[in-house]
Amino acid sequence: MDLLRFITAGSVDDGKSTLIGRLLYDSKSILADQLETLKKQSKTNEHADIDLALLTDGLRAEREQGITIDVAYKYFSTPVRKFIIADAPGHIQYTRNMITGASNSDCIIILIDARNGVIEQTRRHSIIASLLKIPHVIVAINKMDMVGYDKNVFTKIVSQYQDVARELQLEDVYYIPISALKGDNIITNSLNLAWFEGNSLLTHLENIEVIKSKNSVSRFSVQYVIRPQAEELHDYRGYAGKISSGTYSKGDEVRVFPSSISTSIKQIEVNQKEVQTAYAGQSVTIHLQDDIDISRGDVIVRSNELPKIQNEFEVLMCWMDSNELNAGNRYILQHGSRRVKALVRDIQYKLDVNTLSQESYPGAVKLNDVVKATIKTAEPLAFDSYLELPVNGSAILIDQTSNMTVGACLIQ
Template structure:
């Protein structure tokens, strides 16, 4: 059986139990090393707790451990016999909305936690809105702390119904609700005897079985050139274009176009780890050799001739501003798209998004840290960008401060 990889993110309000859930997943799935567990037990005793605080498995920063909260995106890796996992435990505070955006930007599934006692709150709606905005295809609603509401089915049903209606109105395609107690492990890895009325999967069971379509043949091929390998003396016409296939499939003999120049060519050869192959697919790192040895540079993009895209110098995008310095009309930035970086200027900020209900506030004047809004950009050079709805990889970009190289904004082409 092929073991694939699932990238997922956790989100929820402060103290909803995100880190405890992740720690429970890792502990009960036997993914915690002995020395890690020993360190957690020691830290728990230092804080006056009789049992290990599994949240400390993900709250790795000293400031987080001292405060008992998550303030950064903690990435962890674990595996079961059925699947490998890359998880991002994102913070719950409103001021760290940008951290959820970065943590969920590559996720295929988001786990949104809700305290059964509090139900759906503003931050819950905000996280659902971010998941919808980033087009995360699967969302799990984990209704936590069911032990504190006597494992009441009515409470779970009410929370699941309210969240489901809101998420569906945002266009979230799939929602799975699970009643859990992360502290005691109910319905996290093993089914809970305390909630016999629930017949659905555990959180881990759903993570292991959710259908994540990794078939790159359904995507349009895109190959950003990262490095041009000079031709060897014995093969003067054999320059290679090295990089990672961003999406889709490339084949030997396939007619292609080099963007933004528009030069046409044909794939003469494909090399993976020094071995010639007939076909490559995302996300393989490969070397592409073209017939006629056209002029290709770092930052160019090789695309199928029949699925090309018109490079543009004008972009309209939804962005999440990440920096404390506001983004304003007239701001001059660098725009990094795949392997190419160009100068750009913010021409207009038409609106700012209210994340609780996705309404648009027109003409905000600027975007502050954690704000999400619509911007219009003018580029110094044309870029072959896709819509984010069509490709999360080639439809996204970063804005960078030109003076010190700081990443200030994450964008999605719309």
Template sequence: MDLLRFITAGSVDDGKSTLIGRLLYDSKSILADQLEAIERASKSRDDGEIDLALLTDGLRSEREQGITIDVAYRYFQTPKRKFIIVDAPGHIQYTRNMVTGASNCQLAIVLVDARHGVVEQTRRHSLIASLLGIPHIVVAINKMDLVGYSQDVFSDICIHYAELAKKLNVKHVSYIPLSALNGDNVVDRSSSMGWYEGPTLLEHLETVDIEDTDLDQQAPLPGRFPVQYVIRPQTAELHDYRGYAGKITSGSFRKGDSVTVLPSGETSTIDAIEIAETHLDEAVSPMSVVLHLATDVDISRGDLIVRSDSQPTSSQSLEAMLCWMDTKECKVGNKYVLQVGTSRTRCSVREIVYQLNVNTYEEIDGIENLKLNDLAKIVLRTAQPVSFDSYQENRATGGAILIDETSNVTVGAVMLVGEA
């Protein structure tokens, strides 16, 4: 049984948390004690209905304000598939939370209020989903009960969003009309929208093809192994033991493969692959293993072991897309720490090539600083060579973060494009 990670995104009060609650409730994926807890918490409602949003809005401040602030994760499964749901906040100031939640997702549900249509946050979240390489987008047009289940309203929103999706070059877009509050087309088919002949939301989630969601290419991903820890026991019995522990982030490695260690460029061959004291002939992503090399090479945490026949780009001048996530502005010349995988190096912002207008997706030139939630293309200059792949080709070694040197706070989500 495979696993689908998906995120719900959209503007404020579009009903994201209620949709997830309805999905869990109607698919009978709520434990008895959880149901009792939200029933008690919902007693103050005038209509006497269960507040399904409470299944994900667990913070006290979220329940007091009736909004989502932090990213919430829920797990459930059906006979066909396992799911991890990421509920992202809709407020603009919490867009950075949406970025972190969406980074590992294979599908995004973008909620649109049928009364308001496509708004700024719809465009912003769709742009972020596109930049993060999420290949499947479901446009869930919610609150159809408040527009009389009108097919014309649904069609108009579909046409409007299709224009937006064309600019973003999104591969797969699906449209589903629903009412999360009433349960129309969430798990059970709606009797009020006979004109809609497509699948319900759960049917779509159970059947969407996620086999090709990592890449839109035929060739397999190259072998990448960021070193997390060097195992060198100081005992007489294991005096000759030297292993490099980490997680294979993409591709595969076999015993006897010729490998290169970056950034040093030293070469060797894989002498053994070990996992829990068991030796393997081959290991594939996302296995965590210990690699042994045939020769002694100077390797430390942060180095990248790759197959010699498929090496990444190594450079000190990097072009990247950036989502700025801090209240302090990002300015040309500012210095940060760039982390790619387990590797960290100091860097500076050499240039802001352009900023993206989230409403029109136009490129704005001449920008000298970026504010919270701004999206831009930048050029970074690093103190040491960085080994990476283009994010569009390999998320594992193309994704990075910027860290403030003084506070150690993550201030930017980075998608590496190539050498500048």
């Protein structure tokens, strides 16, 4: 089975956590002991029924406030597909969490309260989906039970959001009326919404086409150099890691960056067994024909699919630290498994994530700000544009003192 990663987003109290809880509960993906704990916690919180939101709102502060602060990840599967769900926060001050959860998603479910329609946070999360180029968007109009399952309410909100989708050039948008609390249109189609002719939410998620990276350019970042200290494996030298995109086959002509040395693949191992070809997503050990000085973070690419090699480039960056960012600050940049010293040389403008307008450089970049900046690294990086290959076009900035992640970068 293949895997679909999706994220839920929306304003506070739009029902994101309840929706995920309903998916897990109705698809029977909750263990018996989890269900028993959930029942006890729901009674403690004076809920008449099981509070499904508690499945994802794990932090004490979240439960006390009834909101989602961190990004919660849940896993479940059906006979058709495996899923990883990210439940992102709805508050404006947690934009960084939203971007973190969305950066690796194939699909985004944007919830809209049927009583409120399209609001500022709806646009905000849609813009972030557009910036991150999430290929599939599901607009779930929730709490239809509170508006009497009125088709006219649904039609009006769809019309409102279509204007947003056109403006942001969102291509694959699916609209569905639901009630996460009551379970309408979540697993199966609901009789309360008999006028809706589309599939239920789960059925649609099962049928979304996940874009395969087998046919894209090949990228492999070395995570570990294997040199066994054993007499029978005296000449063994393997380069272990995960293929992030494309395919690699025995005999392929490749180049190693940043040294730019050419060689070819002598052998590929998957689970300690030799294979002819390996694909994106597989953890492999690659052996090369020539002895080359290769270390963690080096990138092996096919010779006819070369990346950009530069030590200065522009990024769209979400600032994730309470300490302000100023031009001239120095950090560690991590790209794949490679870490290099970096300087934020210039900050060009701040992006208003509500309107996509470019504002003048504010002097200091604050928590949750999204800015266009120029970064210079101490050594050249082998990268692709985020728009062309997200998996090799993203990076993070790390504070040299605290070792905390302070910035998420989309390389332009």
